[in-house]
Amino acid sequence: MSTTQPFGPELRRLRQEAGLSLTDFSVALNYDKGHLSKVERGERSASPELARRCDAFLGANGELQRLAIRSETESDAPEPPATPSPWAVGRREVLAAGTGALIDLGLTLSGQALPATTDPLLPSFRMQFDQLRKLGQSTAPKVLLPLLEAQTRTVTGLAASAASATRAPALLLASRFAEFTGWMAQEAGNSDAALGWTWEAAELARAGGDPHLGSYALVRRALVTFYGGDAAGTVALARQAQSSGLPPRIRGLAAQREAQGHALTGDERDCLHSLDRARELLASDDARSGTEPVIGTTHVSDPAAMTTGWCLYDLGRPKAAAEILDRECRRLPPHALRTRARYGFRRALAHAASGEVEHACTIAGEFLGVMPTVPSATVNSDVRRLARELSRFRSSRAVHDLQPALARALAPSHG
Numbered sequence: 001m002s003t004t005q006p007f008g009p010e011l012r013r014l015r016q017e018a019g020l021s022l023t024d025f026s027v028a029l030n031y032d033k034g035h036l037s038k039v040e041r042g043e044r045s046a047s048p049e050l051a052r053r054c055d056a057f058l059g060a061n062g063e064l065q066r067l068a069i070r071s072e073t074e075s076d077a078p079e080p081p082a083t084p085s086p087w088a089v090g091r092r093e094v095l096a097a098g099t100g101a102l103i104d105l106g107l108t109l110s111g112q113a114l115p116a117t118t119d120p121l122l123p124s125f126r127m128q129f130d131q132l133r134k135l136g137q138s139t140a141p142k143v144l145l146p147l148l149e150a151q152t153r154t155v156t157g158l159a160a161s162a163a164s165a166t167r168a169p170a171l172l173l174a175s176r177f178a179e180f181t182g183w184m185a186q187e188a189g190n191s192d193a194a195l196g197w198t199w200e201a202a203e204l205a206r207a208g209g210d211p212h213l214g215s216y217a218l219v220r221r222a223l224v225t226f227y228g229g230d231a232a233g234t235v236a237l238a239r240q241a242q243s244s245g246l247p248p249r250i251r252g253l254a255a256q257r258e259a260q261g262h263a264l265t266g267d268e269r270d271c272l273h274s275l276d277r278a279r280e281l282l283a284s285d286d287a288r289s290g291t292e293p294v295i296g297t298t299h300v301s302d303p304a305a306m307t308t309g310w311c312l313y314d315l316g317r318p319k320a321a322a323e324i325l326d327r328e329c330r331r332l333p334p335h336a337l338r339t340r341a342r343y344g345f346r347r348a349l350a351h352a353a354s355g356e357v358e359h360a361c362t363i364a365g366e367f368l369g370v371m372p373t374v375p376s377a378t379v380n381s382d383v384r385r386l387a388r389e390l391s392r393f394r395s396s397r398a399v400h401d402l403q404p405a406l407a408r409a410l411a412p413s414h415g
Helices: 007-017 022-029 033-040 048-058 063-068 091-105 122-135 141-161 164-187 191-207 213-227 231-240 248-264 268-282 303-314 318-329 337-353 357-368 377-393 397-409
Strands: none
Touching: 007 033, 007 048, 007 063, 022 033, 022 048, 048 063, 048 377, 122 141, 122 164, 141 164, 164 191, 164 213, 164 377, 191 213, 213 231, 213 248, 213 377, 231 248, 248 268, 248 303, 268 303, 303 318, 303 337, 318 337, 337 357, 337 377, 357 377, 357 397, 377 397
């Protein structure tokens, strides 16, 4: 453990203060009594899931989670990449030219309409971007990445050779290609490449007259730290992206990420406060009428509600999480396989933690069949958690039947 105060004795103290017998406590948490007894005696370590559940049930305000956090998960936020990403096509010339385009066109605010003099190729590339984004929902990221990288190079090269009046729109579109390339790199399991592409996207956007995508890059970086288990880094990065001068959508997405960071530490008060702020920002008229292509998810109709369900599981409230995720997942479009799998496995986790093991296996079985089509390193983190959760119910026929599919999904070839 990363602290001198043992988790087990503190858990026993809080349980006894609450007037609960070990039997009552095990029934309430849906955990084996013998396992909990070993945890309290220090013979077994507490998993993050168990720590969250104990913390929430006993009202420990995150203290039990902090006792269970291992020191190796406590790392600093990543720094900007020291070397440029491999796409650079006359990068310095393009960015320098973009500054001139910014002066010529007076593009100082995000969301300003593209001028009528844009290159005739740009609408075609914009349509390709929309199609690639759609393909990202039903195609393996490693298949899409070469095409995304090539398109980013092509549009950047178009900007390098364009007249000043058409350069800025090309740079802005190139930045969106680069940002989406970063997301697919993260889905492919390459966090370093994801951060590199995200920073390149921010530079291209600034050169094209959008000073705000750099702040969204902080939100994307916070996603990398979040999946790495670095709650403090996630919160710090997300807070940097919430200054008052930024567009409401970026601030709303950043507030959601901050909430997820707070949930990892069991800080329910700050988590729910951040979610309230996200809900207000994302529902504003300014957020709904922002720039195109839309920043962030395009398939979740109510991102704040879906994130609330996500966070409630991390806060140790699986029943409440399952109710919200069930409702919000029904609203996802059928073609959005990647998004459906992402939240589907979180639903399965919530139902399993609530003791609804057969229902959890039914949900997971549906999406395990999809994983070969849309493999995801980030989704795999929840698949691993689900496998650990279900391992407590080995006598269940549903769990037994699901094990081969779980093993295939977690094999290296699907990483």
